[in-house]
Every structure is written in structure tokens, then in C-alpha cells.
Amino acid sequence: MKKITIIAVLVVGALAALPIIGNQYVNSTMNERIEELKTHGVGVKNSSQNSSYLTSSKHYEFILDDGAKFIDFLNQYATSQIPPYVDSVINGVVVGVDVEYSNIPFFSTVAVDIYPMDFSQQMMDSLKRKDTNFYDQLNTFLGSKGINYHINYHLGSEQFDGYIKDIDQTFNLNDGTVLNLALNDTKFDGEGELIAPKSSNFTLGKMKLNVTAKNNKLVFALEDFKGSSAFASKATYDTDINAKNFKFVLDEKYNDVYFDLNDIKGKFSSDDKGEKTKIFGDTYFKDMTIKGSDLDLVMKEFKYALSVEKLDKDLFAKLQELISKNRSNMNYQAEQEIEKTVADLLSKGLELNVKNISVDEVVYNKNKEYKNLSFNALVNFKEDPDLATKLKRMPMEALQNIDMNSEFIIPKNLYEEIDQTGEIAQYAQIDGDKVTFKSEFKDGKLSVNGKPVR
Structure with missing residues (x-):
């Protein structure tokens, strides 16, 4: 009986000491991630810690010291490359990260909140000079964690889920422009490293940007969006998207544009597991309306399916990288390099299969109606x-x-x-x-x- 009592006391004592010892697994994993970020252009501006008997919480303020180095890091995992000019925009951005986790070693789920705290000093100084009112409103918005990603991440299974905090924010500019940003019911989950997940799912209830100025109005809206992706590698993936409605409206004094798309579906995939790369795209929408000063076009039941096969792996990857890097900053040298890469890619041979492009009905300017248009083609280079x-x-x-x-x-x-x-x-x-x-x-x-x- 005495031995049993001693053993019981030791067991209870050991269990009670676990939270005091702390969750070394979570701690070491976090420290490894932070050290990795430091080697890729991210510095730690501030940090603090608060621990109770059962839980620990940490606050970090990360600053992007070297935007170019950080973008190079992200581009290792991205299916499309981030343009290099972005580094000048993100240099100096400060991001807050709050982490909370259990001190009991057996629990490795970490709750993380990620939120921008400040944009680059150059950008904020410029904004302050041009519009002090907007500058103050933006500072207040960021200070209240106006944009906040909440993630629950399990370090053992690498499964995660989370949400983006709802947004309904109005900014009033000095020139009378009113900007409203709304984001509702945004959730996500998946598996794998957060920076390069093996699979992910994303849903969005509604996103709307509404800009109203003296002589024009801009509306951008997306409703009931769902997306899911599975990645076997950077170049082998499957993506599905669905959306109830996408709308773009530009109401200017002399030039109006109205674009409305309903019941959107899309499937996109890439596969380079064999000797060659093949890509596939499939798109559908129930109806589309485009209106302008001299145009009123309605399309119903649009379908599009296309595949490209027998692509040279290395040349196709090179072409993707060139296009992504130079998409928004094309120059003569980049154009020449892209043209040469396209020629090299075609010289290796490929097959383009336009399986179907069709529309059930087209109504032009309300008085001309065309039904059942379709096109398909098989092209061999x-x-x-x-x-x-x-x-x-x-x-x-x-x-x-x-x-x-x-x-x-x-x-x-x-x-x-x-x-x-x-x-x-x-x-x-x-x-x-x-x-x-x-x-x-x-x-x-x-x-x-x-x-x-x-």
C-alpha cells in the first residue's frame, strides 16, 4: 500500500509539473519558424510573453526588412510568381502575430491571430501628407485589428482551420470620396504547411468594395465563393471554384461599364508527374451581362473546356515564371525572352485541345438574338x-x-x-x-x- 501511495504521488506530481515544464515541442517549432523567417528578410521588431499555469501566449511584431528576399522565399512555393516591384511596396510593413497554446506537452494545437499593424513608412508618410483624415482613419482601423486572420493549427497532423474577421469599414477622404469595404463569413481549412498546404478549402459569404466620388462610382462584389485545391507539388494540382455572383460596375460621367456574372463554376489542373506537363481548364457560367455606352450584351449558358498536353516541363516552368515576374512591368528585354521561350517550347511539340467553347444564347443590344454557338478544335504543334x-x-x-x-x-x-x-x-x-x-x-x-x- 505504501509503494502504491508513493507511485501515485509521483505520477500526480509529474502530471502537475507538466504545465510548469511547458510545451517544449510547440516552443521549439515556433522558434525554428521564426529563425527561418529571419533568413528571408523578416525581422522581429517586438515580442512579449504571458504565461499562466495551463496556457502560454506570445505577441510578436514582425517587420519586412527586405521585401525582395521575402518575395523570393514565397516564390519557391507559389504556382505563379509575385512580380518583383511588389518588394518596394511591402518593405517596412509591420505584421502583428498573437500565439496561444497549451503548456501541456500532449496538446500541440496553436491558435494564431495575424494582422497588419502598419504599412511601409514611405507609404504612410505619403498618405499623411496627401490626406490626414484618411491617414487617421486607416491607423485606427489597423490598430483595432481591422484585418485579422485567425488560424487553429495542429503541429502534429498539420491540419488547420480558421476564419478572417468580418469587415464593414467606411473611409471618408478629403475630396469627398467615400470608400466602403465589406467582408463577411470567410472561412478556410486544410492540411500541410501553411505557406504551402497539401490541400485547402476556402469559403466567402460576400466581399464588396464600393467607392463613391463626385462624378463616378465603382463597385466590385463577389458573393458565395467556394474554392478547394489539392497540391501534389508546385506544378501538380487540382483546383475547383464556385461563386454565386461576380459584379463590376463603373459609373462615370461619360463612360459607364456594367459587368455581371452568375452561377460561376471552374476546374483547373496541372500535372507534371509524367515525362511531359499537361494542363486543363473547364469554366461555366449561367449568364453574363455586359453593358456600356454603346453596348448591351447578354450571354446564357457559357461553357469552356481546354487542355494543353505534351508540354516540355522545364520550358513551360520557365515561361510561367517569366510571365508572372513581368506581367505588370513588361519591357523589351522581357518580351524578347518570353518570345524565345515560347518558340523553344513550341519546337518541342505540344497538343492543344479546345474540347468545347459554347454558348446557348446571345442577345445583342436587346434586338438581336443568336442561339447555339459552339467551337472545338484539336491543334498539334x-x-x-x-x-x-x-x-x-x-x-x-x-x-x-x-x-x-x-x-x-x-x-x-x-x-x-x-x-x-x-x-x-x-x-x-x-x-x-x-x-x-x-x-x-x-x-x-x-x-x-x-x-x-x-
């Missing part, structure tokens, strides 16, 4: 090591490298509007209200519905 030379010296000769079969179907009333002179009648295959053009391009020669085109 033959492998040719001399393609780059042909493109420079004899571009027409490069057409010999392309084989294509396609089918284009339009309604008869649209065909009659297009071919008022009868010049293309010999190539048209008319069947009731449907007109079909089946094309073949081979050895540099084009035929439509079996008739050569000269």
Missing part, C-alpha cells in the same frame, strides 16, 4: 528543332509544323449577317437553323467542309 530559325527568317514556313481540325457552328441568322456578299457561302454547310464550318489545316493548306481555301 509538331516537334521541330529548327522552329525558332523558321519563325525569324520564314514565318510562313513554320505553318508546316501545325496540324489542325476544328468545327465552328453558328445560327443561320448570324451567318446571314456575316456573309451578306455571299463570299463564304461555298464553304458553309447549312442544315436548318444551323450553319457548320469544319476546317482542316495540314501541310500548310486549309480546307473548309472539304473545299480548299486559297
Whole structure:
């Protein structure tokens, strides 16, 4: 009995001491992550800690000391590259991080809040000079954790879930402009490293940006968005998206634009597990409305499916990186490099399959209606090591490298509007209200519905 009592006391004592010893696993993991960030352009401006018997909480203030180095770090994991000019914008940004976790070693779930505390000093100084009122409002917004990501992360299983704090913020500018930003019901979950998850799911109830000025108004809105992704690697992934509505409105004094998209669905994938890379995209929307000063266009039941296969892995990855880095800052040197990479990629051969582009109905300016338009094509770019030379010296000769079969179907009333002179009648295959053009391009020669085109 005495031995049992001693053992029980030792066990209870050991259990009671666990929170005092603290959760070394969580601590060491966090310290490793912070040291890694330091090597990639992120410094620790401030930190503090508060511990009770069962829990510990830590507060960090990270500052982006070297934006270029940090972007290079992110680009290792991103499927598209962040443009290099962004580093000048994020230099000096301060991000607050609050961490709370259990002191009991067996519990490795960490609750994290991430929120911007300050933008770059250069940006804030410029804003203060131009609009003190907006500067004060923005400082108050950031100081109240106006943008806050909450994450629950399990270090053992690498599973996570969280949400973005709801936003309903109005800013009043000195020139009378009113800016309202709203974000509601945003949640996410997934598995893997936060910076490069193996899988993730994201839902958003509503996001809306509304800018009202003296002579114009801008509205950007997204409603009921859902997205999910699975990543086997940086270049092998599957992504699905759905949204109830996307809207863009620009109401200017002399130029109005209205764009409205409903019931949006999309599937996108990339696979480089074999010898070549292949990509696939599939998009659908129930209806789209575009209105402008001289335009009123409605499209219903739009479908789009396309795949590109037999892509050279290395050249395709290089092309993606070049386009991403130079997308918003294109110069002559970048254009030349992209053109050369495209030529090199085509010289290795590839296959483009436009499986379906179709729309059930198009209404133009409310008085013209066209139904059942569709297009599909299979294009084969033959492998040719001399393609780059042909493109420079004899571009027409490069057409010999392309084989294509396609089918284009339009309604008869649209065909009659297009071919008022009868010049293309010999190539048209008319069947009731449907007109079909089946094309073949081979050895540099084009035929439509079996008739050569000269």
C-alpha cells in the first residue's frame, strides 16, 4: 500500500509539473519558424510573453526588412510568381502575430491571430501628407485589428482551420470620396504547411468594395465563393471554384461599364508527374451581362473546356515564371525572352485541345438574338528543332509544323449577317437553323467542309 501511495504521488506530481515544464515541442517549432523567417528578410521588431499555469501566449511584431528576399522565399512555393516591384511596396510593413497554446506537452494545437499593424513608412508618410483624415482613419482601423486572420493549427497532423474577421469599414477622404469595404463569413481549412498546404478549402459569404466620388462610382462584389485545391507539388494540382455572383460596375460621367456574372463554376489542373506537363481548364457560367455606352450584351449558358498536353516541363516552368515576374512591368528585354521561350517550347511539340467553347444564347443590344454557338478544335504543334530559325527568317514556313481540325457552328441568322456578299457561302454547310464550318489545316493548306481555301 505504501509503494502504491508513493507511485501515485509521483505520477500526480509529474502530471502537475507538466504545465510548469511547458510545451517544449510547440516552443521549439515556433522558434525554428521564426529563425527561418529571419533568413528571408523578416525581422522581429517586438515580442512579449504571458504565461499562466495551463496556457502560454506570445505577441510578436514582425517587420519586412527586405521585401525582395521575402518575395523570393514565397516564390519557391507559389504556382505563379509575385512580380518583383511588389518588394518596394511591402518593405517596412509591420505584421502583428498573437500565439496561444497549451503548456501541456500532449496538446500541440496553436491558435494564431495575424494582422497588419502598419504599412511601409514611405507609404504612410505619403498618405499623411496627401490626406490626414484618411491617414487617421486607416491607423485606427489597423490598430483595432481591422484585418485579422485567425488560424487553429495542429503541429502534429498539420491540419488547420480558421476564419478572417468580418469587415464593414467606411473611409471618408478629403475630396469627398467615400470608400466602403465589406467582408463577411470567410472561412478556410486544410492540411500541410501553411505557406504551402497539401490541400485547402476556402469559403466567402460576400466581399464588396464600393467607392463613391463626385462624378463616378465603382463597385466590385463577389458573393458565395467556394474554392478547394489539392497540391501534389508546385506544378501538380487540382483546383475547383464556385461563386454565386461576380459584379463590376463603373459609373462615370461619360463612360459607364456594367459587368455581371452568375452561377460561376471552374476546374483547373496541372500535372507534371509524367515525362511531359499537361494542363486543363473547364469554366461555366449561367449568364453574363455586359453593358456600356454603346453596348448591351447578354450571354446564357457559357461553357469552356481546354487542355494543353505534351508540354516540355522545364520550358513551360520557365515561361510561367517569366510571365508572372513581368506581367505588370513588361519591357523589351522581357518580351524578347518570353518570345524565345515560347518558340523553344513550341519546337518541342505540344497538343492543344479546345474540347468545347459554347454558348446557348446571345442577345445583342436587346434586338438581336443568336442561339447555339459552339467551337472545338484539336491543334498539334509538331516537334521541330529548327522552329525558332523558321519563325525569324520564314514565318510562313513554320505553318508546316501545325496540324489542325476544328468545327465552328453558328445560327443561320448570324451567318446571314456575316456573309451578306455571299463570299463564304461555298464553304458553309447549312442544315436548318444551323450553319457548320469544319476546317482542316495540314501541310500548310486549309480546307473548309472539304473545299480548299486559297
